[in-house]
Structure formats: C-alpha cells, structure tokens
Amino acid sequence: MISFAYGYPSTDAFPMDTLRTISAKMYDEYPPDTFLQYSPTEGYAPLRELIKKRLAQYSGIESDDDVMIVSGSTQGMDLAVKVLCNEGDVVLCEDQTFSGAVKAVQSYGVTALPVPMDLDQESMDLDALEHILQTTPNVKMIYVIPTFQNPLGTSMSLDKRKALYEIAQKYDVLIFEDDPYGELLYTGEPIAKIKSMDTDGRVIYSGSFSKVLAPSTRLGFVMASGELMRKLIVAKQVVDSHSNYYWQVLLAEFIENYDFQSHVEYLKKLYRGKAKAMIDALDKIPSTTLRYIRPTGGYFIGCHMADDIDPERFYDLLSARHVAVIPGDIMSVTGEGYEHDFRLNFTRPSLSEIAEGIAIIGEVLEESRIGADTDGAFDPENYKELSLASARLEPAATAIVQ
Amino acid sequence: MISFAYGYPSTDAFPMDTLRTISAKMYDEYPPDTFLQYSPTEGYAPLRELIKKRLAQYSGIESDDDVMIVSGSTQGMDLAVKVLCNEGDVVLCEDQTFSGAVKAVQSYGVTALPVPMDLDQESMDLDALEHILQTTPNVKMIYVIPTFQNPLGTSMSLDKRKALYEIAQKYDVLIFEDDPYGELLYTGEPIAKIKSMDTDGRVIYSGSFSKVLAPSTRLGFVMASGELMRKLIVAKQVVDSHSNYYWQVLLAEFIENYDFQSHVEYLKKLYRGKAKAMIDALDKIPSTTLRYIRPTGGYFIGCHMADDIDPERFYDLLSARHVAVIPGDIMSVTGEGYEHDFRLNFTRPSLSEIAEGIAIIGEVLEESRIGADTDGAFDPENYKELSLASARLEPAATAIVQ
Numbered sequence A, B: 001m002i003s004f005a006y007g008y009p010s011t012d013a014f015p016m017d018t019l020r021t022i023s024a025k026m027y028d029e030y031p032p033d034t035f036l037q038y039s040p041t042e043g044y045a046p047l048r049e050l051i052k053k054r055l056a057q058y059s060g061i062e063s064d065d066d067v068m069i070v071s072g073s074t075q076g077m078d079l080a081v082k083v084l085c086n087e088g089d090v091v092l093c094e095d096q097t098f099s100g101a102v103k104a105v106q107s108y109g110v111t112a113l114p115v116p117m118d119l120d121q122e123s124m125d126l127d128a129l130e131h132i133l134q135t136t137p138n139v140k141m142i143y144v145i146p147t148f149q150n151p152l153g154t155s156m157s158l159d160k161r162k163a164l165y166e167i168a169q170k171y172d173v174l175i176f177e178d179d180p181y182g183e184l185l186y187t188g189e190p191i192a193k194i195k196s197m198d199t200d201g202r203v204i205y206s207g208s209f210s211k212v213l214a215p216s217t218r219l220g221f222v223m224a225s226g227e228l229m230r231k232l233i234v235a236k237q238v239v240d241s242h243s244n245y246y247w248q249v250l251l252a253e254f255i256e257n258y259d260f261q262s263h264v265e266y267l268k269k270l271y272r273g274k275a276k277a278m279i280d281a282l283d284k285i286p287s288t289t290l291r292y293i294r295p296t297g298g299y300f301i302g303c304h305m306a307d308d309i310d311p312e313r314f315y316d317l318l319s320a321r322h323v324a325v326i327p328g329d330i331m332s333v334t335g336e337g338y339e340h341d342f343r344l345n346f347t348r349p350s351l352s353e354i355a356e357g358i359a360i361i362g363e364v365l366e367e368s369r370i371g372a373d374t375d376g377a378f379d380p381e382n383y384k385e386l387s388l389a390s391a392r393l394e395p396a397a398t399a400i401v402q
Helices: A016-027 A045-059 A072-084 A099-107 A126-135 A157-172 A227-240 A245-257 A259-280 A312-321 A353-366 A380-389 B016-029 B045-059 B070-086 B099-109 B126-135 B158-170 B226-240 B245-257 B260-282 B311-320 B351-367 B380-389
Strands: A064-070 A090-094 A112-113 A140-143 A172-178 A205-209 A220-224 A290-292 A300-305 A341-345 B066-070 B090-092 B111-113 B138-146 B174-180 B204-206 B219-226 B290-292 B301-307 B340-346
Touching: A016 A245, A016 B016, A045 A205, A045 B138, A064 A072, A064 A227, A064 A380, A072 A090, A072 A099, A072 A140, A072 A205, A072 A220, A072 A227, A090 A099, A090 A126, A090 B066, A099 A172, A099 B174, A099 B219, A112 A126, A112 A140, A126 A140, A126 A157, A140 A157, A140 A227, A157 A172, A157 B174, A227 B070, A227 B099, A227 B219, A259 A300, A259 A341, A259 B066, A312 A353, A312 B090, B016 B245, B045 B066, B045 B158, B045 B174, B045 B204, B045 B219, B045 B245, B066 B070, B066 B226, B070 B138, B070 B174, B070 B204, B070 B226, B090 B126, B099 B111, B111 B126, B111 B138, B126 B138, B126 B158, B158 B174, B219 B226, B245 B260, B260 B301, B260 B351, B290 B351, B311 B351
Parallel strands: A090 A112, A090 A140, A140 A172, A172 A205, B090 B111, B090 B138, B138 B174, B174 B204
Antiparallel strands: A064 A220, A205 A220, A290 A300, A300 A341, B066 B219, B204 B219, B290 B301, B301 B340
C-alpha cells in the first residue's frame, strides 16, 4: 500500500534524540509538581510566552492577545463554536476544507455553509462570500485556512487576506484562521497572516504542533482577544481542565534551550524535497488528464481530474493498485459534488513511493477515461474487498481526515 | 499557607524513577510511529485491554463493554452530556458533588438538579430521588460518585447501589458512575461498583489516572455499551481526535511490565496514613462544633460546622490564619445553602501540616461561634487582601474544583 491519504508527518520527522534528552532532563531536574500535577487551564505560562515570541518572530504576528494551549487545533475550533455559536447559527467555510472543522460546527447544531473557491486566485471567492453574507442571517464566523490550505494546498495572497478581513469588518463577523501548517514554507516568501492585520480583535488564530513536533502530543494553541479568550478558557476548563502538561513543559524546554527552530528548518528541507518529488511526478501526467495546484508549503496537493475521467472507476482501480488518496467529497462541506477532486499528501510517503504511486495514478487515470478499454488487467469487481479496505473507507477510529 | 483545598496528589505520589525508565525505553525501543503519530480515537488498544483486565481484577467489573481513553474523567462526563442530552433535559446529581460535572451539564443548556443526600446512609436519599423522577420530565441521567464521594467522602453501601440501579431501570434513565478515586481504599472491604450490576447497558463507568498516576497526563477512561460507546467515540473524534498517545503507551508499559499495582498499593499506604492523621486531628474537635464523615478511602473529608458557627467569619478568620479549605457552596449543585459545609483534602498536605492546620480549624471554629469575643488577635477586615488571595477565591485558571 502506498498511502497519500492521511496528513501524517514523515516517520523521519520526529526529533527522537532531543525528545529523549529533554524528557530525561525533566525527570532529573524538574520537581514533579512542575510537570506532573494539575495545571492552569490556559497552559504552561513560559510556553505561552514562547509561542507569542515565535509568532512575532516567524509569523509576523505581533499582538497583545493572549495564547491558550489546547489539545490540537481541532479542539480550538470546537471550543470556538461552543462559545460563539448558538443552534441555528451559520459558519462559512471554504467549500473544500478540513472535515474535522465542519463536523465540529455541525456537532453544535450550527450550519456549515460552503463558500466557493476561486482556484485561480487560490482564495475563497470573495464576491460570492459577500453575496452570502448579504443574504444569510446569523453568520457568526468565517472558518478559513489561508495558508497551505487543506485539502487544496492553496495560499491566499496578501491582497485577498486584506480584502477578507475588510469584509469580516463590514459584516461584523469573526474569522477563525486555522494555520496548522503555517510554518512549513518551502518556496517563495511568507505571506502575512490575517491575524497580523487584526486591529479589532476579530480573528481567532489557531496553531498546532502536530505537524512540527508530534501529533500524538495533541498540542495546539489559540490566540484571541480579551473577552473572547476568557470565554474560551472557561469552555476549556469545563471540557477537560487543561491539556497534557508534561508535553507543554517539554516543548517549552525544546523551544528555549534545544533550538526548536533548527528542527522546523530540518522539516522544511525534508518536506520541500518530497513536495518537489511529487510535483515532478505529477508534471509527467498530461494537464488534459489532471490539473493540480502547485503548493508553496504545507502537507497537501489538491488534484482535479478531467471531466472525461470516471471518478468511481478511478478510485476503484486505484485501490486495486494499492494506492490511497482522499476523494474530494470527503473533504467538502456538503459531502458531494467534488468526486473529480482528490487530495494527495506528500509528507508521509518516501521519495520512491511518491515516484511509484504518482506513476500509478497517471496510469489509472488513463484507464478510467470514459470509453476506455475495460478488458485490461484490473476488474474492480474482483477487488471489492480490497477496495473497501483501502482508499475508499477510512479506519473506523480515524474518520476525521487530518 | 496550609492548603486542604484542592484535590491534588501528594508531591510524593509520583513514581519518577519508573516514569523516567519507561520514557527512556520508549525512545530506545519503540518506533516513533507507535507513540508520536496520530492515533485511534478510542485510544491505545493494549491499554484499553489492560484497563479492562484491571477493572475485572481490582474493581469487580467483568463486562463486555468497551473502554475508550479520554482526557480525564472530566472529559468523559462532558462527552456523555454532549451525546445524550438535549437542551432542556435534566441530569440528577448528589446535592454536593464535583463542580466540574455540574458545569459540564450546564454548558449544554441542560439542567443539573440536586438530589438531597441522606448522610447517615452515605447515599443519595433514594426516596427523594424517586419522587424527583416521578415528578420531573426529561431526566436523562443520574450523575453519581458512589465511592469516596467528592466532596463528602461518603461511600454508598451495596444495598443502596443495588436500589439505585433498580430505580434507574424502573424510570429508564442512565447512570454515570464517576469513580476517579475508586482504587484508593484504605480501610474495610471494597463495595461492588454499580457498573458490575449493569445487565442492560445503563451505566457509563468513568475512571481516571489523575489520582493514581499523574493529573498532568489527563488520562481517564469511560466504559459504556455498544451504541452508546459508538456515539461517545464520534463525539471524542470531533472535539480533539484522541488523547495524548505518548502517555497511553507509557501507562500500558507501566501496567504490563513495571508493576503498576505496587505503585497503587504504595499510594494507598501513603494516603491511609494521611487520612488517619486528619481523622485523629479532627477527633480533637468537639462534635458539638464540627461533625465530619469518616472516609474509608479517596481524597476528601466532608465537614459540617454547628449551626451556632458563623460561616462567613469562619472562612475569613481561617484564611487570615493561612489555612485553605473549599467552602460547601462551591461544591453544591445550586451554589448556595451549604455554607456550613466545607471540604478537606488530606492527600496533598504533609502530616505536620495536617496536625497544625486542623488544630487551627478547631481554634477558628471556636472564634467563629455566634456571640464569641471578636476583640481577639484577628480582625478579618485587616486581612481583606489576604483573604481574597487564599481560601475564598480560587486561582482564575483552576475554577473547577478537583
């Protein structure tokens, strides 16, 4: 099985030696109460300060807003919906987006409404957004992944970000800027975060250490202004008191004393190579068969197959060839209408898996062309069970696509 | 400051050497993907099995029900309310109970209704419970801490547990059996858990490793039957994907290969001594001044001061003497009417702090008797600031009393 499905870090992404060293140091030098006891809901104060410093230094966010540690950026969105939205309210999302955020919205009886993407502009279609805001009551928040979008890999330009912020001001709605991949820039210059333009406390900025430290730690954070942050803290208290504190202390040590930034630079180099390998492989597929968005960072490449490809046949044949992708419907707000789209992850597979797997995708696309010869080697019917076990269905316990 | 306030483990409660050893072993021997990667929502399969084995071995719960790892038993209750209750529904609670559970209930627009305690029977008043069930629509769940109750330290007898389960059957409501202290028995024989009587999947059983491993890990679990568990898993997926996985793997190693049960026995010995010291000290206070419930395990002793004590004066004078307790109102469902009650924690303070602090409580009770001489050494007005900083107010970030 070659998997381009889940948004997992590479097996080579974990700084084992540093983690082992810091862990030993904590047991040797830290009093047990400082990392094994109950802790403040907001999180470990030195870590919160270090995150603010890093946001200023590497993400251009200089803000007096406070930072709270949460259990993955997933929890940040869950808490935001919990404290900001009532049943019947509306949250606007990019039409293809992180399915966990959509499910968080829906779990509170709140409607997630898709805003069409303008793919050429790598942005939400802002005219469409404004039209929706003019015609839809009770919109509370715009959920957006402006940088290295999931699943599309797009990044909004500075102008589009400014325009989005101004629209949010005009219609007085909040923006939830989800930025779990934000530091993983591989080419070009970084684009200012929407949070950096936030003059009136309208943007909840959400970050994660899942992609740059380790997903198992469930360490993420939200940055929000005064009263909003107080509400988020109260909500966090009620749902789980605080996030794992051992890892908060460990991460603060890492950032402060073990050159965390070098680790991030190592990851950028590792993933830059993988992204390039996948782009090179995709470039061998004719653009009349497959179009894709060339990412400048992050985890994903969004692909769109030509109209004359039969998507069902494509997914069946692909899983018969033991290659897994995430079909677009799964990553769409409405769950349908995006069967010609699929998401590729390039951080997890090896370079040789990337070359081999993308070549297979090219072959399978040709075999899936409507009217193509179906008497070839692969009859999907023979692979029904295999199909169920791979690309089309997700493991029961990981139904949310990271 | 001598604090009997929070339900914190002793500083001596943490098995530093074992944790250091297992952590090093994981970095040396486990592939990174097995403890640093994304993980199943339900938790680490070997840990879930080990918990089921331990429940059978030490808690008398032999069940086919499944176990899911959650972030502290706090999250277990939050998820249960989220999936089981609609706005306007009712959850019944002991009138004095864990305030975090009450806040979880209320955070979903669900009403937490108090059931009076029958303190002589160390149980909810089951007649009162039945009356409430007969007269109150939309009761979905009974939240109960039958073993080493928080804040009272009571334990329901086997007969009362059976009767409670039968009432739940009769009125077709669920029971949420919260048991974070359940293993910490110091005297007498263990009493069967309500979950062990659960023939029709009516009991959600919730456990925690906060009190027997380390609170900072946020490791707890829920046990529930088929469809109910599936709903809890979906809810957990949405709110935070999964709990910290590094610690799940570490705890499984601890249970399987490093004699976790010996550590629990060590804790029982440590806390048995502290409980005895507090009981001995309390016995020096006349029962006409203070009555208390002698616990057989757990973390807390529930106290009730005589009617002729002025509680406000008591709390003011006590904080002026640098002794902290949790006033009963904070631990009550309605937040009022329990000012004559307070909770003492005995696991956190040292033996000498227990002797000294309880002696001070005895003195302050006498000084707080209505009509007592107030021209003594302590004028609460002089200590307003101190008072605010200690017993009466909790740190902003730990407003939920563990």
